[in-house]
Amino acid sequence: xxxxxxxxxxxxxxxxxxxxxxxxxxxxxxxxxxxxxxxxxxxxxxxxxxxxxxxxxxxxxxxxxxxxxxxxxxxxxxxxxxxxxxxxxxxxxxxxxxxxxxxxxxxxxxxxxxxxxxxxxxxxxxxxxxxxxxxxxxxxxxxxxxxxxxxxxxxxxxxxxxxxxxxxxxxxxxxxxxxxxxxxxxxxxxxxxxxxxxxxxxxxxxxxxxxxxxxxxxxxxxxxxxxxxxxxxxxxxxxxxxxxxxxxxxxxxxxxxxxxxxxxxxxxxxxxxxxxxxxxxxxxxxxxxxxxxxxxxxxxxxxxxxxxxxxxxxxxxxxxxxxxxxxxxxxxxxxxxxxxxxxxxxxxxxxxxxxxxxxxxxxxxxxxxxxxxxxxxxxxx
Numbered sequence: 001x002x003x004x005x006x007x008x009x010x011x012x013x014x015x016x017x018x019x020x021x022x023x024x025x026x027x028x029x030x031x032x033x034x035x036x037x038x039x040x041x042x043x044x045x046x047x048x049x050x051x052x053x054x055x056x057x058x059x060x061x062x063x064x065x066x067x068x069x070x071x072x073x074x075x076x077x078x079x080x081x082x083x084x085x086x087x088x089x090x091x092x093x094x095x096x097x098x099x100x101x102x103x104x105x106x107x108x109x110x111x112x113x114x115x116x117x118x119x120x121x122x123x124x125x126x127x128x129x130x131x132x133x134x135x136x137x138x139x140x141x142x143x144x145x146x147x148x149x150x151x152x153x154x155x156x157x158x159x160x161x162x163x164x165x166x167x168x169x170x171x172x173x174x175x176x177x178x179x180x181x182x183x184x185x186x187x188x189x190x191x192x193x194x195x196x197x198x199x200x201x202x203x204x205x206x207x208x209x210x211x212x213x214x215x216x217x218x219x220x221x222x223x224x225x226x227x228x229x230x231x232x233x234x235x236x237x238x239x240x241x242x243x244x245x246x247x248x249x250x251x252x253x254x255x256x257x258x259x260x261x262x263x264x265x266x267x268x269x270x271x272x273x274x275x276x277x278x279x280x281x282x283x284x285x286x287x288x289x290x291x292x293x294x295x296x297x298x299x300x301x302x303x304x305x306x307x308x309x310x311x312x313x314x315x316x317x318x319x320x321x322x323x324x325x326x327x328x329x330x331x332x333x334x335x336x337x338x339x340x341x342x343x344x345x346x347x348x349x350x351x352x353x354x355x356x357x358x359x360x361x362x363x364x365x366x367x368x369x370x371x372x373x374x375x376x377x378x379x380x381x
Contacts (some may be wrong), residue, residue, distance in 0.1 A: 078109065078336055081118040081136035081144040083151040085129065085281035088121045091307060092284050096147065096167075099322060103329030109336075122151070124257040124285040126224045129154035137162060143335055145328060148193075148281050150225065152177055156188060163341045165331045166190030168324060171197070172346060175230045181346040189341040190331055191324050192348050194304075197237035203302050204241045206317055206354070207274060209372055210361075211300035214247060214274040218267045218299075220260070220290075221251040222280045238276075249276065260286045264293045273298070277313065279305030287311055298364040309355040309380055314364070319349030353377045 082100065086093045097119065101111040109115040118139050120132040133154040136144050144159070146152040147167040155164045156177070169177055169192050178184035181192065208214055219238070225231050238249045250272060252263040260283065267275070275294060277283070283290065284305075291312035294301050301314045306321035327347055335341060357380040361368050373379055 077114050077116045079116045079118065079139070079141050080332060080336075081120065081139065081141035082147070083120045083122075083129070083133055083136060083144060083155055084147040085122045085124060085126060085150055086147075087123045087285045088119065090284050091287050091311060092147075092281065092305075093121060095307070095321065096325070099325035100145070100329065103326045104332065107329060107333040109333070124282040126150050126282070130157060133158035143332055145190075145332065149175055149177065149230075150281075152188070160187060162187065163335045164188045164190070165328055165335070165341075166192070166346070167328045168193040169346075170194050171230055171233075174233065175228070178346055181348065183342070184344070184346050185342050187341050189344040189346055191327050192346050193319060193324075195348050197234055198241075199304075200234075200237050201241035201244070203276060203304060203317055204238075204245055204247065206315060206372075207276065207300065207302045208245050208247065210302070210315060210356075210368060211274055211366060214300060216270075216272045217242060217247055217249045217274045217276050218270065218272040219249055219251050219276045219278065220263055220280070220283050221253050222282055223253045223255050224282075226253075254282065257282060257285045260289060264290070267299075268293075268297050273300065275299050275301040277301055277303040277305070277308060279303055279308065295360070295363060300364065300366060306353065309357040309360075309378075312360055313357065314360050314366070315354070315356045315376075317352065317354045320351035320353055323349070323351050355380065 082096065084093065084096065088094075088097070101115075101117065104111070104115060111117055118136055118141055120136060122128045122132055129151055133144070133146075133151070136155070137158045141162065143163045143165055144155045145165045145167055146155040149170055149172075152164065152166050152169055152172075164187055166172060166177065166188060167190060169175075169190060171194055172178045172184075172192050173180060173195075178186070178188055181195070204217070207217065235251075242249045250270065252266050254260055254263050277290070293299075294314075295312060301308075303309075303313055303316040304318050305316060306318045308316035308318075331344060334344065354376050355378045356368060356373065356376045358368065358373075359380060
């Protein structure tokens with residue numbers, strides 16, 4: 001309907017409605033002239049008497065509209081934060097800096113163009129996480145991507161309003177990071193690395209098959225979180241799974257990256273010839289040192305993290321790392337487009353990979369059964 005026809009229809013309808021009535025709802029009177037009419041009749045007007053509350057509501061809506069429209073100008077880059085316990089130059093740090101921008105680029109976000117990523121690294125020092133998370137809040141990021149549980153908790157402590165996307169959370173429900181996988185609640189969602197402690201039985205079974213004489217297993221243990229109910233449950237799961245295979249797990253405590261050398265020396269002194277490597281972010285700040293130790297002391301080893309076998313370990317059984325980064329980018333994209341974290345279920349790993357490093361096996365004097373090589377998704381030769 002043409003605008004001038006609508007105006008005349010409105011004028012007639014209003015006059016018919018108000019004819020013979022007295023409406024003194026408030027002191028404001030407006031004269032709306034119809035200047036859009038093709039006959040240029042500027043004398044045609046309608047007198048409206050409007051209630052104060054209606055006027056204020058309408059004016060308020062008009063005033064708010066520009067705020068919504070200009071809250072994120074089209075030419076202003078989006079800004080997200082990334083928080084990790086690792087170092088920027090660690091294997092995991094380099095992988096994150098490569099794969100996160102790549103996955104976001106596929107969704108139209110170009111780092112250095114329409115996207116700014118504020119990278120924060122704790123360099124293995126858990127005590128620094130709270131301040132790093134607070135820095136991200138002060139820098140006014142729209143989302144915080146936090147990798148593993150300690151950085152996630154630091155981000156949750158720093159903000160209850162900025163969306164937090166978990167990357168590689170371990171047992172997020174049991175650790176109190178979300179209410180449930182289906183309905184995370186609050187401002188947190190993302191990907192879960194492990195959701196059941198029973199998975200550790202698989203790692204010990206593989207290690208036993210790779211090195212049948214194994215009866216004792218060494219494990220580096222981050223004492224900063226050892227007392228938590230979740231870590232106590234993990235310890236119990238380790239011991240239960242190992243006992244079923246006639247093995248015992250021995251823990252060597254590490255409080256900061258500088259303690260790793262002493263812990264490795266203690267393992268060497270113990271005579272233990274196998275290691276279960278959980279890939280704690282603090283340990284990953286010393287990957288080269290740990291790999292050299294495993295090679296020099298001829299230890300069989302298995303890890304729960306991807307890339308361990310590529311780095312020189314004997315084997316790893318883990319979720320597909322690249323898939324996690326892609327799904328993390330999907331969360332970021334949806335939230336930047338208006339989705340609420342509480343409406344996005346936590347996603348569990350769907351792709352797992354079993355990798356054997358045959359070169360490492362030969363170097364430490366192990367002969368890998370053909371049945372294991374056939375079962376492996378990849379064999380590094």
